[in-house]
Structures are given as C-alpha cells and as structure tokens.
Amino acid sequence: MSAQLVDLSNVKPYGDTLDDGMVQFSFTLPVPYGEEAREAARRLVLKMGMEEPNVVNAMDLGIGYTYFIVYAKCPHSINYNAIKVPKVESDHMTKEEVEEFIEHQVKRDVVILGACTGSDAHTVGIDAIMNMKGFHGHYGLERYKGVEAYNLGSQVENEELVAKAIEMKADALLISQVVTQKDVHVKNLTHLIELLEAEQLRDQLIVVCGGPRISHELAKELGYDAGFSSGSYAEDVASFVVQEMVQRNLV
Amino acid sequence: MKLWELIPDTVKTISVIGMAKNAGKTVTLNRLLSESQKSGNWVGLTSIGRDGELEDVVTGTEKPGVEVVPGMIVATTDVCMARSDARMEILETTNERTPMGNVVILKVRQKGMVEIAGPDSNRGIQRVCLRMLTLGAEKVLVDGALDRKSSASPAVTEATILSTGAVVDRDLSNVVKETAHQAMLLELPGWNHPLFQKRPDTTMDQWLQQGSGAGIMRKEGQVESLPITTALSSGKEIGRLLKKGDTGLLIRGSLTEKTVKDLMAVTDLYRELPLVIEDATRIFIGEREWRIFRKMGLRVNLMKRNRLLFVTANPWSPGGWRFDEMRFLEALKHEIKSVPVVNVMGKEESF
Numbered sequence: 001m002s003a004q005l006v007d008l009s010n011v012k013p014y015g016d017t018l019d020d021g022m023v024q025f026s027f028t029l030p031v032p033y034g035e036e037a038r039e040a041a042r043r044l045v046l047k048m049g050m051e052e053p054n055v056v057n058a059m060d061l062g063i064g065y066t067y068f069i070v071y072a073k074c075p076h077s078i079n080y081n082a083i084k085v086p087k088v089e090s091d092h093m094t095k096e097e098v099e100e101f102i103e104h105q106v107k108r109d110v111v112i113l114g115a116c117t118g119s120d121a122h123t124v125g126i127d128a129i130m131n132m133k134g135f136h137g138h139y140g141l142e143r144y145k146g147v148e149a150y151n152l153g154s155q156v157e158n159e160e161l162v163a164k165a166i167e168m169k170a171d172a173l174l175i176s177q178v179v180t181q182k183d184v185h186v187k188n189l190t191h192l193i194e195l196l197e198a199e200q201l202r203d204q205l206i207v208v209c210g211g212p213r214i215s216h217e218l219a220k221e222l223g224y225d226a227g228f229s230s231g232s233y234a235e236d237v238a239s240f241v242v243q244e245m246v247q248r249n250l251v
Numbered sequence: 252m253k254l255w256e257l258i259p260d261t262v263k264t265i266s267v268i269g270m271a272k273n274a275g276k277t278v279t280l281n282r283l284l285s286e287s288q289k290s291g292n293w294v295g296l297t298s299i300g301r302d303g304e305l306e307d308v309v310t311g312t313e314k315p316g317v318e319v320v321p322g323m324i325v326a327t328t329d330v331c332m333a334r335s336d337a338r339m340e341i342l343e344t345t346n347e348r349t350p351m352g353n354v355v356i357l358k359v360r361q362k363g364m365v366e367i368a369g370p371d372s373n374r375g376i377q378r379v380c381l382r383m384l385t386l387g388a389e390k391v392l393v394d395g396a397l398d399r400k401s402s403a404s405p406a407v408t409e410a411t412i413l414s415t416g417a418v419v420d421r422d423l424s425n426v427v428k429e430t431a432h433q434a435m436l437l438e439l440p441g442w443n444h445p446l447f448q449k450r451p452d453t454t455m456d457q458w459l460q461q462g463s464g465a466g467i468m469r470k471e472g473q474v475e476s477l478p479i480t481t482a483l484s485s486g487k488e489i490g491r492l493l494k495k496g497d498t499g500l501l502i503r504g505s506l507t508e509k510t511v512k513d514l515m516a517v518t519d520l521y522r523e524l525p526l527v528i529e530d531a532t533r534i535f536i537g538e539r540e541w542r543i544f545r546k547m548g549l550r551v552n553l554m555k556r557n558r559l560l561f562v563t564a565n566p567w568s569p570g571g572w573r574f575d576e577m578r579f580l581e582a583l584k585h586e587i588k589s590v591p592v593v594n595v596m597g598k599e600e601s602f
Binding site: 086157159160162163166167186187190191193194195197198199200202203216217219220221222223224225226227244247248 | 350397404504
C-alpha cells in the first residue's frame with residue numbers, strides 16, 4: 001500500500017483496500033422508521049449513482065424521522081492531477097517573522113478587528129485566530145508584537161463593525177462565519193462589503209473572511225481580499241494582512 | 252426590440268446587478284454581448300465577482316459560460332485568463348489585485364469562452380472601466396456578483412440593469428415586492444433645493460470633500476458640517492442637531508435602518524426636510540421598513556441620481572421551482588412602470 005501504487009489521474013475513495021470505492025453516508029429522511037424507510041435510504045443512495053448500497057444502521061428519531069448510515073461503492077473517479085485551486089498567495093511567515101516584518105516594513109502598529117458577524121454566535125474560528133492562547137500550538141494575534149488585535153466576539157452587526165473600524169482606524173477586518181445554513185453567510189458577507197463601499201472605506205482596509213465553507217475563490221465573488229478555510233492559523237492570516245498592506249501602500 | 256437598443260448612445264458604462272445570486276445576470280450579459288456584436292459595437296467587459304466559471308462556488312449549480320468574439324475588450328485576472336479558451340492579446344497589465352490574481356486588460360483575437368473576474372472594489376472597477384474606454388471600447392459592461400449592488404453607484408457606472416428572478420423567494424409576490432423596492436430606490440429623485448440645483452456638483456463635492464459624516468442645510472442656505480465621522484451609529488446625535496427651519500439633512504456614506512430609527516427616536520423634524528444621500532446604493536433599508544418609514548414621513552433625495560435602464564426577469568430558480576412566465580412578468584410590470592421589464596429566458600421579441 002505504498003503511495004507509488006496510487007494512480008493520481010484516477011482516484012477513488014478508499015475503504016479497506018485501494019480503489020475499493022467505499023463511501024459512508026449519513027443522513028436523515030422525513031419518513032417513519034421501518035423497513036420502508038431502510039429501502040427508501042437504499043434507493044436514494046442508488047439514485048446518487050452509488051453501487052451496492054448497504055444500510056448498516058437506521059435509527060428512529062421520533063416524530064416520523066429516521067436517521068441512516070449507509071455504505072456504498074462509488075464507481076466514479078477523479079483526476080487529481082488536473083485540479084488547480086487558487087490559494088492565498090503570500091509568503092508564509094512565522095509569528096516572529098511577521099513581527100519583524102511589521103517593525104521594518106510597516107513601521108507602526110497594525111490594528112486588526114475580528115468578529116463573528118450577523119446571527120452567527122460560533123466564535124471558535126475567530127477565537128482561534130485572535131485570542132492570545134491561540135489554537136493547536138499557534139499563538140493568536142493578541143500575542144503578536146506590533147499588532148493591536150480586538151476580538152469583538154459574536155453576533156456583531158455589520159453596521160456596528162464598520163462604525164468600530166472607523167473609530168479604531170482599523171487596518172484589517174477579519175470576519176468569521178461558521179454557521180451557514182441556507183447560505184445566510186453569503187448575504188451577511190456581501191452586506192458588509194456593500195456597507196464599506198458606501199462608506200468609501202473598502203480601498204483603505206484589508207478585509208478577510210474565514211470559515212469552514214469559505215474558499216479563496218468564494219472570497220473573490222464576495223468582494224473580500226482573501227478567504228481562509230478551516231486549518232488556517234493566526235500566522236497565515238497575519239502574513240497575508242501585513243504583506244497586502246505593503247503591496248497596496250496602506251502603511 | 253433588443254436589450255442593446257435600450258441602452259442610450261450617451262451611456263458608456265453599464266452595471267448589471269442582481270437581486271440575488273443566480274437571478275440571471277449572466278444570461279442578461281450574454282444576450283447583451285451577442286446583440287452588441289450584431290450591431291457592430293466594440294464592447295468592454297469586466298466583473299466585480301466572477302463570471303463564466305461553469306460551476307457556482309456557492310451552490311454548485313451549473314452556470315452559463317461567457318462567450319466573447321474578436322474585437323471585444325476584457326478585463327480579467329491572469330489566473331482566469333489561463334483558464335479561458337478564447338485567444339486574447341494582453342493590451343495592458345494593471346495594479347488591481349484580487350484573490351484570483353492581478354487584473355489584465357485583453358483584446359479578444361479568436362472567439363471562445365472566458366472566465367471574467369475584474370477588480371473587487373468599486374474604485375478598481377472605475378479605473379479599469381476608464382482604461383477600457385481609452386483602449387477603444389465603445390461601451391463597458393460591468394457584471395455584478397451575488398447580491399452586491401454598489402457597482403450601480405453613479406460614481407462607478409453611468410447606468411444600471413437590474414436582474415431579478417424566482418431564486419429570490421419561493422413566493423412570487425415577495426419577489427415582486429423586493430424587486431419593485433430596489434427599482435424604486437434606483438429611481439429616487441434628486442434633491443430639488445434651489446441652491447443645490449444651481450450648482451449641484453460643486454456644492455456637494457465641496458461638502459463631501461470636507462469629510463464630515465453628515466451636514467445640515469440651515470435656513471440661511473449654508474451647509475453646516477456636523478462633528479461626526481460617519482452617520483453609522485450616530486442617528487441620535489444627528490437628530491438632536493436638527494433645528495426648526497432646516498431644509499435638508501445631508502448624509503455621507505450609508506443610510507441604514509438603525510440610523511433612521513435612531514433619528515426618529517429623538518426628533519420629529521425629519522418630517523419637514525429631505526434626507527439627502529449620495530446615491531441609491533448607499534441605502535440599506537428593506538422593503539418593509541421603507542414602507543413604515545415612508546408612512547412616518549421620511550423623504551429621501553439623492554445628490555447624484557442613479558439611472559435604471561431596465562429590469563430583467565428570470566422565472567426559473569435553480570432551487571427547483573419556477574413561476575408562470577406571464578404571471579411573473581405581468582406582476583413585475585404592474586409594480587415597475589417607469590422602465591421596461593424583460594423576460595430574459597424568453598425569445599428576443601418577448602417583452
């Protein structure tokens with residue numbers, strides 16, 4: 001099972017053996033628990049284009065809903081070699097390098113505001129980036145020398161954030177959006193950009209968004225300077241912000 | 252009748268904005284492109300978001316591509332250029348930076364599909380539009396992104412096309428209500444104060460340059476700048492500074508529901524003068540609130556009027572539902588009388 005055996009132009013899901021195509025599904029159907037429910041789940045997975053679906057668990061959720069776990073074989077494959085995903089293009093710097101960069105190139109403190117905006121109350125993302133203790137052994141922005149980091153917390157209204165940005169003379173805004181059902185994050189994120197445009201501040205600020213459903217490509221459409229998905233650390237965000245400030249002559 | 256013919260000769264830059272993502276902006280754009288080609292016009296094209304990608308990054312739905320023909324000028328990023336199959340010549344590189352690369356201005360040499368992603372900020376769009384006009388484009392189309400509307404500001408583009416569709420809401424009457432609200436905002440009247448009418452640009456520009464967040468036109472005919480940097484979160488403060496006899500409240504930047512509510516909470520004088528804002532894209536007030544504010548006596552005038560050319564309607568939603576085409580169009584036309592409403596999914600003649 002060494003890596004050389006994998007044909008990257010023809011990648012399939014891996015279960016127990018290479019290319020067996022095994023996939024696990026878990027989902028809920030609004031149907032009462034029973035044999036018909038299991039059959040419904042099986043047929044649905046077949047319809048998705050899977051082969052040999054096997055309902056390994058069905059659970060009664062009450063009020064006519066049933067939860068399933070289904071195993072099935074995926075007949076499709078992906079050409080991994082042909083994939084190109086735009087990523088944030090800045091030289092990755094460590095915390096110390098960012099601090100040095102600020103000292104020598106920016107030559108003043110960088111003011112960064114972070115917030116979970118709109119109805120979102122899930123601060124894990126913004127806390128991991130902003131808070132002193134950081135996350136996974138990567139210190140947060142509050143600990144950076146030369147960075148004035150303010151974490152405004154959760155459910156911050158865009159209006160309030162913009163007013164704060166003006167008051168604090170912010171250089172960068174970090175917006176975290178974790179809960180994103182029915183694409184509410186999209187409306188909320190564009191609303192902030194439109195407000196900044198209306199206040200004629202868009203050009204003077206680095207505006208960055210992050211969250212599990214945010215990609216760098218989506219950031220472009222939303223009108224942000226960068227998008228960070230899960231797995232990004234404070235130094236990734238800081239590297240981008242300080243380099244972008246210099247590139248855009250905002251120092 | 253063609254959509255292209257609804258654009259007056261004097262209008263050089265046109266934004267296409269949508270009520271929501273997948274409201275039919277790209278379909279509208281494609282139709283304009285093909286019509287412009289038949290009429291022999293050289294068109295420039297750019298986007299504040301991204302266009303011509305085959306799959307939507309938000310919903311994963313299939314999207315129409317954008318086809319360009321020789322003679323067109325396109326502003327897109329180097330990353331998108333590499334993904335396009337049209338053959339293009341680089342006319343100019345720019346300093347506009349986006350998450351998808353730097354913006355370049357290209358001339359189409361051979362017909363093909365392109366992915367378009369222009370500058371993300373309005374200032375950037377303005378700069379790129381100007382360059383495209385200088386480089387030979389007769390008109391420039393600026394496609395919007397998602398539900399972003401700020402590219403419709405007269406500071407960015409001279410005229411606007413509004414795209415709406417079933418995707419906005421499952422309920423037809425809500426789609427019509429919200430679309431009519433947006434169209435109405437884009438057609439708000441200018442400020443008819445005699446002093447302002449005499450020298451509209453200089454009076455306002457001078458005041459805007461001073462950088463105050465709000466100002467009051469006093470009885471004596473002088474604009475007094477208020478000591479605030481933005482009207483955001485300052486509605487009460489502004490309201491307390493109004494005096495009997497004032498003839499206009501000038502607001503720089505955005506006008507939000509909260510600002511209006513705060514203003515109304517401290518004074519009744521708002522009933523006696525218009526709120527004067529830069530243009531309609533600065534208004535962040537929903538349909539329902541607007542109706543309430545209007546009933547309470549709020550009037551809003553614009554320093555610079557927007558110019559809405561027409562509304563396009565798409566009766567299909569990628570969410571899976573569709574409206575009856577005739578009913579949808581009739582309902583929209585009933586509420587929007589001042590500009591044409593066009594079914595963009597219909598044949599060219601169907602108005």
